[in-house]
Amino acid sequence: MLASVNVLSDMTPFIVAIVASLFVIDGSLTVGSLIAFFAYVDKMRSPVAALVNAYPAITEGSVALNRLFTFFSTPQTIQEKANPVILKQFTHSIKLNKVSFSYDGKDESIFLIVVLKGSFVFAADLIREIKGDVKVDFISVSSYSDQTETTGKVKLLKDLDTDITNKNVVVVEDIIDSGLTLHFLRDHLNMHKPKQIKICTLLDKPERRRVELPVDYVGFVIPDEFIVGYGIDFAQMYRNLPYIATVEEY
Numbered sequence: 129m130l131a132s133v134n135v136l137s138d139m140t141p142f143i144v145a146i147v148a149s150l151f152v153i154d155g156s157l158t159v160g161s162l163i164a165f166f167a168y169v170d171k172m173r174s175p176v177a178a179l180v181n182a183y184p185a186i187t188e189g190s191v192a193l194n195r196l197f198t199f200f201s202t203p204q205t206i207q208e209k210a211n212p213v214i215l216k217q218f219t220h221s222i223k224l225n226k227v228s229f230s231y232d233g234k235d236e237s238i239f240l241i242v243v244l245k246g247s248f249v250f251a252a253d254l255i256r257e258i259k260g261d262v263k264v265d266f267i268s269v270s271s272y273s274d275q276t277e278t279t280g281k282v283k284l285l286k287d288l289d290t291d292i293t294n295k296n297v298v299v300v301e302d303i304i305d306s307g308l309t310l311h312f313l314r315d316h317l318n319m320h321k322p323k324q325i326k327i328c329t330l331l332d333k334p335e336r337r338r339v340e341l342p343v344d345y346v347g348f349v350i351p352d353e354f355i356v357g358y359g360i361d362f363a364q365m366y367r368n369l370p371y372i373a374t375v376e377e378y
C-alpha cells in the first residue's frame with residue numbers, strides 16, 4: 129500500500145506532463161497555464177511524499193507507545209506488605225576458618241568453579257582462606273526466576289572459560305535446595321572430563337531435596353526456610369545483606 133502511494137506520487141508529474149502536453153497540442157491549454165499547473169501539482173505532491181516518508185517513524189512510535197502502555201498496565205508480581213518490618217542493623221558477620229580441600233589425601237592444586245550469581249560473596253571469602261595453589265572460573269545458571277520455588281528447569285547462562293580436563297574441581301555453591309542445579313551442573317562438568325569433582329556449599333537444605341546428590345563440604349545444614357543475604361537473593365534483591373536472613377510467609 130505504502131509503496132503504491134509512493135510510486136503514484138513519483139509518477140504524478142509525468143502523468144500530468146503527458147496529459148497537459150496533449151491539451152497544449154490540442155490548443156485547449158496554453159503553455160503558461162501548463163507551467164503554472166505543473167508548479168501547483170508539485171506543491172500538492174510534497175506533503176503526500178513527506179507523509180509517506182514519515183510512515184516508518186510513525187509506526188515505530190506507535191509500537192513504542194504500545195510497549196509503554198503494556199509496561200504501565202502490567203500488575204506487580206511481588207506485592208509489598210502493607211506494614212513491612214524494617215530490619216535492624218546487624219553487627220554479626222560471617223567468618224570462614226581453617227579451609228582446606230583434599231583429593232585422595234594428596235595435596236594437589238585445585239580449581240574452584242563458582243556458581244553465579246548466588247555464590248559470589250561466599251566464594252570471595254572462601255578463596256582468601258585457601259592456602260596453596262588455586263585457580264578459579266565462573267559458571268552461571270538460573271532456575272528460580274522471581275519465585276521461592278524452583279522452576280525445575282536449569283538454564284545455563286554462562287559456561288566456563290577454562291579447560292578443566294584432568295583438574296581437581298571444587299564446585300562452590302551458596303545453597304543446595306532441590307539439588308536440581310547441582311545435578312545439572314555435575315553432569316555438565318563431567319562432560320569436560322575433570323579428574324574429580326567435589327561439591328562445597330555454604331548452606332544445605334536436605335529436606336527439600338528432589339534428586340540424590342552427594343555433597344562433600346557443607347557449611348551449615350538448615351531447615352526448610354527461604355534464605356536471603358550474603359549473596360543469596362529473592363527476585364534479585366537482598367544479595368547485599370552482610371548476614372543470612374529468612375523470608376517469612378512464602
Ligand SMILES: O=P(O)(O)OC[C@H]1O[C@H](OP(=O)(O)OP(=O)(O)O)[C@H](O)[C@@H]1O
Pocket residue numbers: 243244245246247269270271272273278301302303304305306307308309310361
Ligand atoms: O538446589 P536448587 O533447588 O537447584 O537451588 C539452588 C540454586 O538456586 C539458587 O540459584 P538461582 O537459580 O536462584 O540463581 P542465582 O544464583 O543467580 O540467584 C542458588 O544460588 C543455587 O544455585
